[in-house]
Amino acid sequence: MAYPTYSSYRDSGVAWLGEVPSHWGVKRLKFMAKLQNGSDYKHIESHDGYPVIGSGGQFAYATDYLYNGESVLLGRKGTIDKPLYVNGAFWTVDTMYYTEIFQNTCPKFLYYLTLTVDFWKYSTQTALPSMTQTSLNNLIFAAPEYEEQTAIADYLDTQTAQIDALIDKQQNLLAKLAEQRSSVITQAVTRGLNPNAPMKESGVAWLGEVPSHWEIWKITHAINLIGSGTTPKSDNAEYYDGEILWVTTSELRESLISDTKQKISDSAIKDYSALKKYPKNSVAIAMYGATIGRLGILEKEATFNQACCVFGNSDILHYKFLFYWLWQRRPALISLSNGGGQPNLSQDDLKKIKIPLPPLAEQTAIADYLDEQTAHIDCLSQKVEQAIGRLKEYRTALITQAVTGKIKVITEG
Secondary structure, three states: OOOOOOOOEEEOOOOOOOEEEOOOEEEEHHHOEEEEEOOOOHHHEEOOOEEEEEOOEEEEEEOOOOEEEEEEEEEOEOOOOOOEEEEEEEEEOOOEEEEEEOOOOOHHHHHHHHOOOOHHHOOOOOOOOEOOHHHHHOOEEEEOOHHHHHHHHHHHHHHHHHHHHHHHHHHHHHHHHHHHHHHHHHHHHHHOOOOOOOEEEOOOOOOOEEEOOOEEEEHHHHOOOEEOOOOOOOOOHHHHOOOEEEEOHHHOOOEEEOOOOEEEOHHHHHHOOOOOOEOOOOEEEEOEHHHOOOEEEEOOOEEEOOOEEEEOOOOOOOHHHHHHHHHHOHHHHHHOOEOOOOOEOOHHHHHOOEEEEOOHHHHHHHHHHHHHHHHHHHHHHHHHHHHHHHHHHHHHHHHHHHHOOOOOOOOOO
């Protein structure tokens, strides 16, 4: 959509802002609102009452409030780039600032102004990102008169609500595609491709019935080589001066592994008995932490670190069938993990797995079918993600252009 511009502009005197409409002013934040520190809420936490707001929005309730009215909340420590608009009585945490907005400033307009700020540019250079009151107070914004601020804010409320509704629709579609993908895989690896195939009880509680000609195998009986690896000492450069792929969990991305960030040498393999070369088409699963359950397939021979469990080749189990089967069982496998903040699957857990096993030719047909179906769904999902990205970019650009006066979004009446 092409928007009109204002009839005349002047130099704002601010390099990044450039020209602004001739009748607009330029103001620092400290002349638009007063920054106040949030405060710890633990002593007034309650089951209901006033909302307690952090950088992600409301997360608790309090028996008292810090401020009652319209306010823009800004990050002080940690998450510093997520301004929030609040209207009503609220409490905010000590890692946030709230604003007491002056009468010459429309609160919603100020909120839209803060959405245009690159807060990381002004952040303190510390381990925990932080914004000082001085840095925030000296932020410079374009500032029309109050009535025009209000009109622009009202327009942006309407337009962003429409854009957000479109984004929600696309995100719902993305979720449905993910559900479809999961359903297609689960159906194929537990029921096969023939809907009319006679069924039998599998003898495995979670699995239920399987096609009557399928067998149930313990995975250690289907695959001879199941193992892991290790990490050579990082201070020995000789160990990392080779061409042998060394896979870590960061490289398990539900896809083929053809290269690795780090490679190791023959001397590392010689000095570490736990380092083994696994053949092409081996399937790996992450056993630790945030990446737990992620999968990968070797496109060429490779070694692994200790956080990966690797299933080598088998004469009776197709590697792609195994990959898809592990993918659909991932939530259940993760539930086997132990450890609090760092969930941990063990090789012993994974070696206890029982897997339904069709004849090898049928496994191959199932794998080929799922390759085709998931590629189609993934292509659709990618297009939806791109559409969401374009909508978000348009939303950001519209706000920036409107609050800096580069476009005129109101009509004079």
